[in-house]
Amino acid sequence: MKHPLPAHPEHICVLRLSALGDVCNLVPTIRALQQQWPQVRITWIIGKGEHSLLAGLSGVEFVVYDKGTGLAGMRELxxxxxxxxxxxxxxxxxxxRASMLSLGLKAKARIGYDKARAKDWQHWFTRYHLAPHPRAHVLQSFMDFARRLGVDPAITSGRPQWGLAIPEEAYHEARHLVGEASYLLISPCANPRLRNFRNWSAEGYAAVIDHAWTQYGLKAVLTGGGSTKEREMAARIAALVPQEALIDTTGGVSLKGLLALIERARVAITPDSGPAHMANALGTPTIGLYATTNLDRAGPYLWRHLAVNxxxxxxxxxxxxxxxxxxxGQRVRHPDAMSLIDAEDVIARLDTLLSESADEA
Structure with missing residues (x-):
């Protein structure tokens, strides 16, 4: 039996496990649902790392699924x-994996993507589907779920809302790492996956850092995870710039601490990665570096006009x-694609941003 979609849902389950950037882009849909139905109960099934980023999100109950636990973790959930x-x-x-996980959940109605956007046979696991939306940004693809449920178009077409939770201890962590001075935040590496050529060059970042320091006295804060590739990138950048121009926090900050660092930054510079969307969600001006990824589909939503595309x-x-x-959204999987980005273009974006903020002050 196919249950009708509820006109006033009381309890909504959101199934989205990963990744960091995607869950940031999903939060405005949560806010739209809450605005339409203020009393609605929302349970979000989410990945372990993603939960550590979004923990404390108001009005949301999280159920954490550790992808590393496989079928045993599914059964426990x-x-x-x-x-x-x-x-x-x-x-x-x-x-x-997510579709298999959905089989053990009790829901009167299930909404999935339309055929054009569905992958991995998701159509087989849902009874209702989104209306087609060609050439949609990821954030708007998520918002289509709110539209399908009947959320007021005035809400779904308005400015996205986030309201991410950053605890005081995260601000303390950030201040301990970088002090109180103004800074430029650079997250140079995207998630290290097979044939993922989204990273720009150490030399390019170094040129931007040197310019920010010599022209504005603005230090750069490097962020990133603790993987070997990220640490090697940070070391290469550090070797090319004056020591006093750089604070390297690579591998040494929690996800909540990273949010605090990003929120306090004058500007963030990053390729297509989680921190680009974290900065976007926090309202931090973001210079995205895009060559292998379609900016119009996956760029920092509010700051796509600042990207070097x-x-x-x-x-x-x-x-x-x-x-x-x-x-x-097809990716350009070529190791030389990001070399199409010139340091001069990134510096020009930075100059524009800093001059505009100086005029506003």
Whole structure:
């Protein structure tokens, strides 16, 4: 039996496990649902690392699934929720793992992506589907779930809202690392995945850091995880700039501490990565560096106009096509694509931002 979609849902389940940038882009949908139905109960099934980023989000109950626990973790989560019946499940993760996880959840209605956007046979696991929305930004693809549920268009078309929770201890952590002075935040590395060529060069970052220091007296704060590649990138950058121009926090800050660092920054510079969307969510001006990823689909939503965007050129150079001739969001998986970004272009964006903020002051 196909239950109708509820006109006034009392309990909504959101299924989205990863990744850091994506869960940041999903939060405005949560806020839209809460604005439409202030008393609604929202349970979000989320990955372990993603939960550590969003913990404390107002009005949301989190259920954490550790992807490393496999089927045993699924069974444990099903037992945890065996007495819970949702009015609707928003299946917002396009993966077979998430679809398998959804099988053990009790929901009267299940909404998934339309056929054009669904992946890994997600269509088989849902009864209701989104209306087609070609060439949508990731944030708007998530917002389509609120639209499908009947949220007022005035809400879903308005300025996105976030309200991420940053505890006082995170601000203390940030102050301990960088002090009170103004700074530029640089997160140089994207998530290290196979054939993921989203990282710019150490030399490019060094040129920007040197300019910020010599022209504005603005230190750069490097952030990143503790992987070998991230530490090596940080070391290469540090070797190219004056010691006094840089504070390296790579591998030494929690996710909540990173939020605090980003929120306090004058500007963030980052490739397509989680920190780009964290900065966007916090209202920190963000200079995105895009060549392998489609900016219009995955750029920092409020700051796409500030990005250095070489994606169209990369598509022409390495795929020998135009952007409108390839699937929406297709990546350019070429190790040289990010070299299309010139340091002078990034510096020009930085100069514009800093001069505008000086005029406003």
């Amino acid at each position: 099903w037992r945890q929720l065996e007495d819970t019946r949702f009015d609707v499940l928003l299946h917002m993760q396009q993966s077979l 070489r994606y169209p050129e990369a598509v022409r150079t390495y795929l020998h096509k135009e952007v409108d001739e390839i699937p929406w």
